[in-house]
Amino acid sequence: MTTLLDDLRALVGAAHVLVDGSGDALAGYERDWRKRYRGRSLCVVLPGTADEVAAVVRRCARADGVSIVPQGGNTGLVGGGVPDESGRQVVLSTRRLRSVRRVDADNQTITVEAGLALQEVQAAAAAAGLLFPLSLASEGSCTIGGNLATNAGGTQVLRFGNARELCLGLEVVTAQGELWSSLHGLRKDNTGYDLRDLFVGSEGTLGIITAVTMRLFPRPRAGVTAWASCSTLADAVALLRRLRAAFDAELVGCEAMNAASLSLVERHFETLRAPLPLADAAGAPLWSVLTELASPHDESALRERAEAALAASLAAGEAVDVAVAASQAQARALWQLREAIPLAQGVEGLNIKHDIGVPLSSLADFVAAADAALEAVVPGARHITFGHLGDGNLHYNLQAPAGACRL
Amino acid sequence: MTTLLDDLRALVGAAHVLVDGSGDALAGYERDWRKRYRGRSLCVVLPGTADEVAAVVRRCARADGVSIVPQGGNTGLVGGGVPDESGRQVVLSTRRLRSVRRVDADNQTITVEAGLALQEVQAAAAAAGLLFPLSLASEGSCTIGGNLATNAGGTQVLRFGNARELCLGLEVVTAQGELWSSLHGLRKDNTGYDLRDLFVGSEGTLGIITAVTMRLFPRPRAGVTAWASCSTLADAVALLRRLRAAFDAELVGCEAMNAASLSLVERHFETLRAPLPLADAAGAPLWSVLTELASPHDESALRERAEAALAASLAAGEAVDVAVAASQAQARALWQLREAIPLAQGVEGLNIKHDIGVPLSSLADFVAAADAALEAVVPGARHITFGHLGDGNLHYNLQAPAGACRL
Numbered sequence: 180m181t182t183l184l185d186d187l188r189a190l191v192g193a194a195h196v197l198v199d200g201s202g203d204a205l206a207g208y209e210r211d212w213r214k215r216y217r218g219r220s221l222c223v224v225l226p227g228t229a230d231e232v233a234a235v236v237r238r239c240a241r242a243d244g245v246s247i248v249p250q251g252g253n254t255g256l257v258g259g260g261v262p263d264e265s266g267r268q269v270v271l272s273t274r275r276l277r278s279v280r281r282v283d284a285d286n287q288t289i290t291v292e293a294g295l296a297l298q299e300v301q302a303a304a305a306a307a308g309l310l311f312p313l314s315l316a317s318e319g320s321c322t323i324g325g326n327l328a329t330n331a332g333g334t335q336v337l338r339f340g341n342a343r344e345l346c347l348g349l350e351v352v353t354a355q356g357e358l359w360s361s362l363h364g365l366r367k368d369n370t371g372y373d374l375r376d377l378f379v380g381s382e383g384t385l386g387i388i389t390a391v392t393m394r395l396f397p398r399p400r401a402g403v404t405a406w407a408s409c410s411t412l413a414d415a416v417a418l419l420r421r422l423r424a425a426f427d428a429e430l431v432g433c434e435a436m437n438a439a440s441l442s443l444v445e446r447h448f449e450t451l452r453a454p455l456p457l458a459d460a461a462g463a464p465l466w467s468v469l470t471e472l473a474s475p476h477d478e479s480a481l482r483e484r485a486e487a488a489l490a491a492s493l494a495a496g497e498a499v500d501v502a503v504a505a506s507q508a509q510a511r512a513l514w515q516l517r518e519a520i521p522l523a524q525g526v527e528g529l530n531i532k533h534d535i536g537v538p539l540s541s542l543a544d545f546v547a548a549a550d551a552a553l554e555a556v557v558p559g560a561r562h563i564t565f566g567h568l569g570d571g572n573l574h575y576n577l578q579a580p581a582g583a584c585r586l
Numbered sequence: 587m588t589t590l591l592d593d594l595r596a597l598v599g600a601a602h603v604l605v606d607g608s609g610d611a612l613a614g615y616e617r618d619w620r621k622r623y624r625g626r627s628l629c630v631v632l633p634g635t636a637d638e639v640a641a642v643v644r645r646c647a648r649a650d651g652v653s654i655v656p657q658g659g660n661t662g663l664v665g666g667g668v669p670d671e672s673g674r675q676v677v678l679s680t681r682r683l684r685s686v687r688r689v690d691a692d693n694q695t696i697t698v699e700a701g702l703a704l705q706e707v708q709a710a711a712a713a714a715g716l717l718f719p720l721s722l723a724s725e726g727s728c729t730i731g732g733n734l735a736t737n738a739g740g741t742q743v744l745r746f747g748n749a750r751e752l753c754l755g756l757e758v759v760t761a762q763g764e765l766w767s768s769l770h771g772l773r774k775d776n777t778g779y780d781l782r783d784l785f786v787g788s789e790g791t792l793g794i795i796t797a798v799t800m801r802l803f804p805r806p807r808a809g810v811t812a813w814a815s816c817s818t819l820a821d822a823v824a825l826l827r828r829l830r831a832a833f834d835a836e837l838v839g840c841e842a843m844n845a846a847s848l849s850l851v852e853r854h855f856e857t858l859r860a861p862l863p864l865a866d867a868a869g870a871p872l873w874s875v876l877t878e879l880a881s882p883h884d885e886s887a888l889r890e891r892a893e894a895a896l897a898a899s900l901a902a903g904e905a906v907d908v909a910v911a912a913s914q915a916q917a918r919a920l921w922q923l924r925e926a927i928p929l930a931q932g933v934e935g936l937n938i939k940h941d942i943g944v945p946l947s948s949l950a951d952f953v954a955a956a957d958a959a960l961e962a963v964v965p966g967a968r969h970i971t972f973g974h975l976g977d978g979n980l981h982y983n984l985q986a987p988a989g990a991c992r993l
Contacts, residue, residue: 285823285947286978287830330776338835341774344751365943366977367748369737369787376783380776397831416692423694424804427882428745428835475834476891484883536772540692570773571693 183242187224187269190234195275197223208250208270209261212317213525216258221245223270229292229350229358229389232271236387237356239269247271249383251325252296254317256532259382260325273324276389280362282307287395288347288364293324293388300393309395312339312431316518324388330380334471334517337569338431339396343379350390351378362392399431401478403485404510407498408455408465412437413543415466418497419568422470425488429481432471434517435568438464439561443523443578444516451516454502465499468568469517520565521574529579530563539571546575553577590649594631594676597641602682604630615657615677616668619724620932623665628652630677636699636757636765636796639678643794644763646676654678656790658732659703661724663939666789667732680731683796687769689714694802695754695771700731700795707800716802719746719838723925731795737787741878741924744976745838746803750786757797758785769799806838808885810892811917814905815862815872819844820950822873825904826975829877832895836888839878841924842975845871846968850930850985851923858923861909872906875975876924927972928981936986937970946978953982960984 181189188196197205198221210217226232239245250260250272262268276292277299283289284307291300297318304311313326315333325331326342327349339345348361348368361368361375378386409415415435422430438457445452458464474481482503489501504510524530537545550562559580566573588596595603604612605628617624633639646652657667657679669675683699684706690696691714698707704725711718720733722740732738733749734756746752755768755775768775768782785793816822822842829837845864852859865871881888889910896908911917931937944952957969966987973980 283945283947285827286945288945330774330780332774336773340751343780344747364945366743367737367739367943367979369943372792373737373750373783373787376780380780385779397834399834420692425882427804427806429882475832475836480887536774536776538690538693538695538771540690567774572774 183238183245184222186238187222187235190238191224191226191231195225195227197225208253208272211256211258211261212254213256216261218262218264218268219266220248220262220268220270221266223272225272225275227275229276229352232273232276232352232387232389233356233358235269235271236352236354240354240356245269247387249273249328249387251294251322251328252317252320254321254325255329259329271387273322273387273389276324279303280390282309282395283364284309286364288392289395290362290364290390290392291323292390294322297321297323297326304395305398307395308398310398311345311393311395313342313345313393316521323391323393327379327388327391328382332567332570332572334432334434334567336567336572337433338428343376345394346375346379346391347394348392349375349378349388351386351388353386358389359386362390364392397475399473399475401474401476401481402510403472403478403481404504404513405470405472405485405489406454406502406504406513407468407470407489407492408500409468409498410459410463410465411543412466412546414497415468415568416539416543417495418468418492419539421492421495421497422488425484426472429472429474430470430569431473432469433569434469434566435573436467436469436517436520436565437562438466439578440520440563440565441467441516443527443563444519447523447526448519451512451519453516454513455500459499468498469513517565520563524563524576524578527578531577533575533577535573535575537571537573539568542568542571542573546573549575590645590652591629593645594629594642597645598631598633598638602632602634604632615660615679618663618665618668619661620663623668625669625671625675626673627655627669627675627677628673630679632679632682634682636683636759639680639683639759639794639796640763640765642676642678643759643761647761647763652676654794656680656735656794658701658729658735659724659727661728661732662736666736678794680729680794680796683731686710687797689716689802690771691716693771695799696802697755697769697771697797697799698730699797701729704728704730704733711802712805714802715805717805718752718800718802720749720752720800723928730798730800734786734795734798735789739974739977739979741839741841741974743974743979744840745835750783752801753782753786753798754801755799756782756785756795758793758795760793765796766793769797771799804882806880806882808881808883808888809917810879810885810888811911811920812877812879812892812896813861813909813911813920814875814877814896814899815907816875816905817866817870817872818950819873819953821904822875822975823946823950824902825875825899826946828899828902828904829895832891833879836879836881837877837976838880839876840976841876841973842980843874843876843924843927843972844969845873846985847927847970847972848874848923850934850970851926854930854933855926858919858926860923861920862907866906875905876920924972927970931970931983931985934985938984940982940984942980942982944978944980946975949975949978949980953980956982
């Protein structure tokens, strides 16, 4: 009787079954990006096709007490992609599923395999003159399959929605080892129950995504990036409301950051400096709002309208100071401030991450109440609060009190 | 032992349980809008609250061989909302579930009960200065619960998506008579499996939708409606591609109609006349494309850009003739032409309706192949082909050959 490992090697090729002794390679699959979770796998299997994924699932199902942990780019922050310590879990990595199967310009869709990095999907769309708008900090290494398995969000959800809303179809290997596909590229598909959305966000528990069909969009011709300081989070919400009414779908991103977040960035990255003061004249901390506009029309008109809307927000007292990036380099620098916050948190030391959704109308009240409640429990803990204001999706993170030792 | 009818009367009030002899009222629930399906119900129950719906479901579950047919505005075209002829089905109408529970302007959401007519949802959003963009011909009588149960589309799917994409949460009475709710208004909700989308489009088979939370949008400040004639459906697809690139999200609707569709309208409605000829100089039939643009900016700029894009489409040969509505009245008249097609089909006589989704890149080939195949089977049958070009969602209808008798 052959062993499970022998059979897996026969199915995907011996080079694509990693076990203890395969060298350093294994560690990258058994440990998460933050190095907070580390497990021990029975093996890591890297199938090259969806059929091989199905065969691996069927073979593992016949093995006693063996479970499968699907893994994409292994950029998750909550340990969902790494094995436990039992040594009885097979890590099934999608990294070899890397074909761009089709870019359909008329239908504005792209069909790719699950192991393609998000940035590679963006690049394939761009090569066809189109935009794939999903964008997040780990886009260089996270995979599109993982983005859908976790229903990832990112910085352009305000306009384009989460990964779920961008997805038109999936190819999935079910827990029974069957291949289920809905890669038809239809905008409207009312045939039977919506199984696609059941797999999206199910984190590999219902099946393993092997390929996806995603929506594409026209590439914008003009972009404007702006920064505003607000006295309160409620003022930031009022500013957002004004921008939505003024720009509708041209408002593609709106990020809020509290002063503590940006102070951390300035402390740890010498080249990154906020364009406006982080506190008002009286020393009270300010919220910063980073806004991204994109339009199919010309840039000068967009810039003019952005300046008019920001002037109106100053007059209304929603913002106390504003700045508009004068070049693409300045725009990139503003986004770097936002993107460097998690890195600065890591350098600073012990922290606890939360990714929360709150209705925008309750956001300011929530943060005030949660801050007060936490201060009562952990005096001196620093609130590193930032994220996607437009979606009510904040990273409500806690940093250990200054000077506290690492756990 | 009390009977089922007695118990239902006790649960919802005797006035809200209709049976044979309740007068004409019953017929409106037992027969569909097209009068093609007619059943006989055990009774029609009209609960006034979600709790009453749950109680009715639980009581019916205890009755032997009794099933429930949920019904909204009863505007469906496929018989899904009417009972069969067994006399053992309870029609559960949502027409008394009519509260607007909340309009949240900051969160841009509206929470309403399932029995509200689509037009009433639009009006409640408008009263708060916001837009609820779902729009279809039956909006005066179809209900929002039915829109979600069938994942309705409509004329603005191109920009805003189907009913599914507009929905953020549901309140549902499950088949077990339990109340399940996700009316939180969150843009991002990754808690557990996505049950919401399983209920959306399930046509009442998994549960009865009693309330919904839907996305709202800023009201556009400017609109432009245009009409174009194209020699082929492939040219119409090329025109759409140009318009998408030029206007992105400002392109909110794009409908295509073949010449036969509009000829029927002109034959049966004296006041409705297409703004451009339906055939070219050689007598070849033309496709008509109705385009709706909406912008948060000023109307003169939008009109200018629309005229420039249409001029470019003429130069490229995608369109052979174009017209831009000069007033809101003209714009409405153009949309009336589109909306009158199903009515004209009804007056003309026997017809078969299809509601199909095809990837845009295959649409022209599909219609050519299907037309040829049908002509071989039913010589002389008229192809009344029209619908939502932007979504690849066509009403591919057949009208009996001219002069054929009614079934």
